[in-house]
Amino acid sequence: MIMNPWRTGATLAMTLAVSYTVCALLYVLFPELGIEFLNALFHGLNFRRLGEPMPFTFGLFMVPLLVFVVWGFLVGALYASLHNLLKSD
Numbered sequence: 001m002i003m004n005p006w007r008t009g010a011t012l013a014m015t016l017a018v019s020y021t022v023c024a025l026l027y028v029l030f031p032e033l034g035i036e037f038l039n040a041l042f043h044g045l046n047f048r049r050l051g052e053p054m055p056f057t058f059g060l061f062m063v064p065l066l067v068f069v070v071w072g073f074l075v076g077a078l079y080a081s082l083h084n085l086l087k088s089d
Contacts, residue, residue, distance in 0.1 A: 002087070003080035012076030016068040024061050 027034040031053065038047045054060065 003083050005077040005080040005084075008080035009073040009075075009077035012079075013069045013072035016072040017065060020065055020068050024056075028056055 035047050039045060
């Protein structure tokens with residue numbers, strides 16, 4: 001099966017955009033649970049010691065979103081291209 005690099009890149013970019021948006025929304029709604037999750041995810045590393053979090057702004061949402069979308073597109077396109085290159089007939 002040949003993969004379309006543009007379509008695969010766009011699919012991964014959209015998946016990351018939706019995932020990041022949901023994560024950011026959950027953090028805005030439940031910041032304390034977000035810190036607890038990070039503490040558990042990183043085997044008890046205490047993220048509270050980093051200090052008081054900055055206010056969550058639209059800019060602080062958009063910059064990482066843009067990075068995730070661009071990175072996701074590039075990784076997805078590279079993956080599909082390598083898949084096509086290495087596939088056996």
